[in-house]
Amino acid sequence: MSAANRRSKNITEGVARAPNRSMYYGMGYQESDFGKPMIGVANGHSTITPCNSGLQKLADAAVIGLKEAGANPQVFGTPTISDGMAMGTEGMKYSLVSREVISDCVETCVGGQWMDGVMVIGGCDKNMPGGMIGMLRANVPALYVYGGTILPGKYKGQDLNIVSVFEAVGQFSAGKMSEEDFVQIEKRAIPGSGSCGGMYTANTMSSSFEALGMSLPYSSTMANVEDEVTESVKQAANVLVEAVKADLKPRDIVTKQAIENAVAVIMATGGSTNAVLHFLAIAHAAEVEWSIDDFERMRRKTPVLCDLKPSGQFLAIDLHHAGGIPAVMKELLKHGLLHGDAMTITGKTVAENLANVPDLRADQKVIRPVTNPIYAEGHLAILKGNLSPEGCVAKITGLKNPVMSGPARVFEDEQSALAAIMAEKIVAGDVMVLRYLGPKGGPGMPEMLAPTGALIGQGLGESVGLITDGRFSGGTWGMVVGHVAPEAYAGGVIALVEEGDRITIDAHQLLLELHVSDEELARRRANWTAPAPRYKRGVMAKFANNASSASSGAVLDLF
Numbered sequence: 001m002s003a004a005n006r007r008s009k010n011i012t013e014g015v016a017r018a019p020n021r022s023m024y025y026g027m028g029y030q031e032s033d034f035g036k037p038m039i040g041v042a043n044g045h046s047t048i049t050p051c052n053s054g055l056q057k058l059a060d061a062a063v064i065g066l067k068e069a070g071a072n073p074q075v076f077g078t079p080t081i082s083d084g085m086a087m088g089t090e091g092m093k094y095s096l097v098s099r100e101v102i103s104d105c106v107e108t109c110v111g112g113q114w115m116d117g118v119m120v121i122g123g124c125d126k127n128m129p130g131g132m133i134g135m136l137r138a139n140v141p142a143l144y145v146y147g148g149t150i151l152p153g154k155y156k157g158q159d160l161n162i163v164s165v166f167e168a169v170g171q172f173s174a175g176k177m178s179e180e181d182f183v184q185i186e187k188r189a190i191p192g193s194g195s196c197g198g199m200y201t202a203n204t205m206s207s208s209f210e211a212l213g214m215s216l217p218y219s220s221t222m223a224n225v226e227d228e229v230t231e232s233v234k235q236a237a238n239v240l241v242e243a244v245k246a247d248l249k250p251r252d253i254v255t256k257q258a259i260e261n262a263v264a265v266i267m268a269t270g271g272s273t274n275a276v277l278h279f280l281a282i283a284h285a286a287e288v289e290w291s292i293d294d295f296e297r298m299r300r301k302t303p304v305l306c307d308l309k310p311s312g313q314f315l316a317i318d319l320h321h322a323g324g325i326p327a328v329m330k331e332l333l334k335h336g337l338l339h340g341d342a343m344t345i346t347g348k349t350v351a352e353n354l355a356n357v358p359d360l361r362a363d364q365k366v367i368r369p370v371t372n373p374i375y376a377e378g379h380l381a382i383l384k385g386n387l388s389p390e391g392c393v394a395k396i397t398g399l400k401n402p403v404m405s406g407p408a409r410v411f412e413d414e415q416s417a418l419a420a421i422m423a424e425k426i427v428a429g430d431v432m433v434l435r436y437l438g439p440k441g442g443p444g445m446p447e448m449l450a451p452t453g454a455l456i457g458q459g460l461g462e463s464v465g466l467i468t469d470g471r472f473s474g475g476t477w478g479m480v481v482g483h484v485a486p487e488a489y490a491g492g493v494i495a496l497v498e499e500g501d502r503i504t505i506d507a508h509q510l511l512l513e514l515h516v517s518d519e520e521l522a523r524r525r526a527n528w529t530a531p532a533p534r535y536k537r538g539v540m541a542k543f544a545n546n547a548s549s550a551s552s553g554a555v556l557d558l559f
Helices: 003-012 019-027 033-034 058-070 090-112 127-138 161-175 179-188 201-212 230-247 256-269 272-286 292-301 316-321 324-334 350-354 415-420 449-457 518-526 538-546
Strands: 038-043 072-077 116-124 143-144 154-155 159-160 380-383 389-395 403-411 430-433 465-468 480-484 502-506 511-514
Touching: 003 415, 019 033, 038 090, 038 230, 058 072, 058 116, 072 090, 090 116, 090 127, 090 538, 116 127, 116 230, 127 143, 127 201, 127 272, 127 380, 143 201, 143 230, 154 201, 161 179, 161 449, 179 430, 201 256, 201 272, 201 324, 256 272, 256 292, 256 324, 256 538, 292 380, 292 389, 316 324, 324 350, 415 430, 415 449, 415 511, 430 502, 449 465, 449 538, 465 502
Parallel strands: 038 072, 038 116, 116 143, 403 430, 430 465, 465 480
Antiparallel strands: 154 159, 380 389, 389 480, 403 502, 502 511
16 A cells, blocks of 8 residues: 555544644645645755755755645755765764665655655765665655766866875875975865765766666766756656656665666776675665675676776766766667666666667767777676685776785774875885774774875875775775675684785685685684774664674664
């Protein structure tokens, strides 16, 4: 029974009819409104971050569009944490936690108010998976609206973005950049509202949601400051109301085929390592059978087609101007790399949505054809070995040789690791090990953009390895391996690594190996004890106590 029918049944039977209607009358409803669908608008607007500071105009457009489509919009808020602002601080540990808080907000409001549908509007990294997980749990007709990407900053004829700043830190500390240039890059990198401009986590998730069928075509790469984004929201409102009438729900759309389509686009666009963690969680919420090994299966058959930052040249707005995600999907579909019969929120299949999308234009350089890819296989490799038997994620684009073996340099936190880099105590050939940063140990799997950005800025991006049970920013590239599982706090082998141990990272053999005998590891394990939890009360403690392994998405309800 739909929410509208349940509400009507309750009112007809006299269950709390007077107070139910009275409260709606208090908000200006008329008698005729009670026959209209009630559509939630989960508004992620905040002035915390540029990613979300431009969302209110989208929520306003959604309200107008929903009313014009004959629905009653009900606006409620969701929080956000700015990864870019929190990076390198204790606050970064709240980022992944916010994914769960956002999903709980969406599920709670939709369920508590018996909404007939919901539109989630978000910008920063965790807004997307948090909103999607909440939509899948609630499972009423739903649609995701992305707030839009940021336009590039400019300095000395070069495009700038948030990663430019982190890499400039390394360059300045190494004496490779003047203080004036450093200050100007810092001031000019973020020119206004919108999410970080490369194919980082926010744009990766928005693009994948378009491929998943839960966002409108072309909507995932629009710029927040352009007028087309508000027009797209009004169109989305009409599409969502039609989905309510058709009772087309998220779990009708988010099938295994749809997730394969999303992952194919993630690989083709060179997307963020965080997509692995988030799609494990999304599949769990959708009750779709999906494992970390499925990403490796998809990687082997999907080429990288888009020349996008962080390892490439262009930004998401350049991808939009080159034809957007529909152009990428059309190219994949032509070569049998998408499921064209997968259903989308438009009520049409993927193939039907793409029917009138033109072939790749000859005058653009952002998207390559399948016959001439940047890489023949995808860039997100799942490595295993004695150091990560459950699997871990390596981003191998942009590397001349994704194989190295070297001595371990062990750090128990991000700050001491960054200090060692800045003091030039890390040299080519080292393999940095950053541990106790996983879902339970961090807690919250903080991202390591500050250390990796500093390594790249010092020219060590390809010659120094970095492995962690934490995460990486979507802006990270280099010889990096994250999501090592089991994590150190849970007694994973990464907890037993000692300074100077030899570690091999081999993306060709999909191997992460610690060259220490089983006997020695057993001796070390006998002497190991888990550290005391960093948080004992509140949201962080709840997350640490309930989070699953990164290899299953770090979800809180894997009971």
